[in-house]
Amino acid sequence: MCLIGVSVGTFIGVLPGIGPSATIAILLPIGFQMDPTTGIIFLAGIYYGAMYGGSITSILINIPGESASVVTCLDGYQMAKQGKAGPALGISAFGSFIGGTISVAGLMLVAPPLAEFALKFGPPEHFTLILCGFSILIYVGSGSVLKAVIMGLVGVFLGEIGTDLITGQERFTFGIQTLMDGIPMVPMIMGLFGIPEILENFEKEILKRDIYKTAISNLLPDLEDWKASLRPIFRGTILGFFLGLLPGGGGTLASFASYALEKKISKHPERFGKGAIEGVAAPETANNSATGSAFVPMLTLGLPTNPVTAMIIAALLSYGVQPGPLLITKSPDVFWGVIISMYIGNALLLVLNIPLIGIWVRMLKIRYAVLFPLILLFCLIGSYSAAGNYQDVIIMIFFGVFGYLVRKFEFEPAPLVFAFILTPLIERAFRQSLIFSHGSFWIFFRPPIALIFMITSIILFALMFLPFVKRVLLKNS
């Protein structure tokens, strides 16, 4: 199943127009047909397979397969134009393998002690942790802070629709049976991520792509390539690992940060953008490293750091597996199964993908006009099969249109999904905390853990909103 997952992930990563978020959303119901460990291994394989696959199109046709491979276009495509497509693809594969493997080792070392530490958390710590995670997600994200917070609050509202677990009170169900258990997660996520990309692709003419025509040879980097790439790979691994831990981090932020770092410290920064191999090695290593470390908060704290891990959490919850500090003790097969599969998956990516590059290049010739009906069909079947209810399909379509409009009005859906998934936890933690403290909000400043999270959140929100307040005051003065 790991092999199938990485192959599907690479295939999806190769195809522009559909990213790993949409793929996982679409394939979630297939994952549900498997047992929890196998299903999560399959979905995790798709995630890091897509990180690798996206680099192929970046290098060969200057179109990123997914957002984490955008920066690879800058130097990867230039290398291909200079007849060095082979070494570019090769160093990308090796860098991804090294970054991914070391990151999994880091996951193995960091996760158990972090999970043990998290067992000390009570309701105030849970509440402030989620608030802190949300503030980091918005702080490192691109786009308007105000809009991101609003999206998060919309996500909280959507997460509260249904029956209150504590009192049994129905909230905003309007008597609709389907909404009694809340908005179904799978159709909503499929709608938010699977449909808008397709609708956006209808807006533009799909231009004819210049597919790299020369035979790709010599995929093994030579000594000079390795000399130039080794330190960027090392730095990319470390930077990617730490950025992947952050909510809002993940492959995209890691790849951009890594590229910027290499350019900054390079003795010849003018080479970047003109075919510098470091410009391929570093970001590709960083994005795979971030992929591994994103599983740390997801598995040990139940905190998603990006839409993909949010969906994997949704999958775990659907299996009845609660991610968090008790996952290692209650479901060790899931936890260690995922880790071992990541070692195997990274090795498979390296061993399989280098010989299969010719096949991936041929995949680029699939017309989008033929591909999009397939994607829609997967979304429809997926949302129907979750509960055998046509109303789930309507919910999926509703959120598809909603997701499309959200993007057109320049909002980001990621904070909404983050908040939606965590709302049951954060609301329960909030209410329990207030009951313990007899209504006092000072419980959320309880030292040491809650206090640290709360202060961090306040500082980040202040940093985010200060420029806006300054602008308003300047305009009025």
Added chain:
Amino acid sequence: MRRYDQISSIFLLISFAFVLVGSLRLPVGTFKNPGSGLFLLLTGILTIILSGALLIRSFLQSPSERKESFWWREIRWYKIVGTVLALLAYALILEWLGFLFVTFLLMFFLLKSIGSQTLKLSLGMTILITLSAYLLFKVLLKVQLPIGPWGI
């Protein structure tokens, strides 16, 4: 864009005004004993405040030098609307006419009308996709898909 922010903030203000009213109809409780409506109420209040801030911000922004035009004037919106309506129709008639037949209709419509493929290619791909999906989901993965009046 300014106009986008104005429209979206007004929409949010109106929507969350309803949320606020709805949450007050639920037992809000007190901070010592929070009810099922309290968190919703606080969410609604915060959203209204921030949506108001977004609206104010949109008025404070200087108008863009280039002419602001809405995105739907610049895109092939009929493909988008057509696709959404087709998906809705699929959802509504799926359990009535069965998976195979309805999928066949939808795929043909998407390939021919939306994807603008030739009749031969559309028909060929429709048959291939419909049968492959049936084999994969119904036969291999044993997903419960609706059977039509024809028993398949």
